[in-house]
Amino acid sequence: MPLDTLTTYSQTLLRQDGRRWNELRRITASISTQPSSDGSSLLTMGNTMVLCTVTGPREGRGQRDNNNAIIETEINIAPFAQMDRRRRNRNDKRTQELQTTISNAFQSHLFTHLYPRSTISITLHVLSLDGALLVACLNAASLALVDAGVPMPSILAAISSGSITPTDDSSAKPEPILDLNNAEEQELPFLSIATVSGQQGMEDRVSVLMMETRCQIGGANSKMESMLATGVDGCQQVRRKMEDVIRKHGAKIMQTRK
Incomplete structure (x- = not known):
């Protein structure tokens, strides 16, 4: 039986994959991966891989909002993306919740x-x-959207943050950890947070905050404050x-034009 995070962390201060509490998994990304779409990207965070395509802005049929554009999101999770090979249909509650969260996040963030x-229209294909x-869906x-040329005040960046109590002592102070993988999400309380850059001299603003599991908020061993601070960082x-990816892509385009 493999050791879990709670068992090994108190002894080594390292997680199962060898990372420390504040270390991210390897992040790779590329944009303009699908020339047929207005904007596209391929992003990996550890072993999570998401392909995103953006269509529009285009004239919406039956569009009732005369002042703003409407953001539509569709998420498709491949059956082979997980070990259980479970097929998710469009009526899956978790998928619908994610689609609504992403649409609301960009509805308020973009210059609609x-x-x-x-x-x-934002279409997300979860390959792993x-x-x-x-x-991963928010970042992709x-x-x-940047590739599609949709104006926005800054890049919306997201990460997950959790909390772990390194010993069996209930009075021990919980410690935050960053960027949880699937095994850690099954064991620990965690949240997903996304921020946008504030204006010059101002702090980043939280745009999305979803509590994925139950978590103690009040009391001496409150986990929420440390999880939020770690998530913002x-x-x-x-x-x-993400900004480095965009700069490299822009430099590549400029070189081809020259």
Whole structure:
């Protein structure tokens, strides 16, 4: 029987995959991966891989909002993405919840007032899943929207943050950990958080905050505050990586034009 995170962390201060509490999994990303779409991206976070395509802004049929564009999100999780090979249909509650969360996040984040009576469609294909599903979808969608040229004040970056009590003592102070994989999500309380850059001299603003499991909020051993602080710092690390991807892609385009 393999050792779990709670068993080994108190002895080594290392997680199952060898990371320390504040270390991210390897993040790789590329944009303009699907030339047929208006914007696209391919993002991996550890063993989680998400392909995103963006269509629009285009004139929406039956669009009732005369002042803003409407964001539509569709998530398709491949049956082979997980070990259990479970097929998820469109009526899956978890999938619908994720679609609504992503649509609401970008509805308030993008400059939708520039495209009245229009629709922006985000399609996400989950090819491999090892935790951080909402996080990976938000980051992939953010890159694809940048590729599509949809204006936004800053890049929306997301990460997951959890909490672990390294000993069996109930009075021990819980410690936060960053970027949980699937095994850690099964054992520990965690949340998904996304932030956007504040204006010059201002702190980042939290755009999305979803509590994925139950967590103690009040009391001496409250986990929420440390999880939030760790998550905000993690979002800054992810945003820097995403900005590097965009800069390299822009430099590549400029070289080809020259």
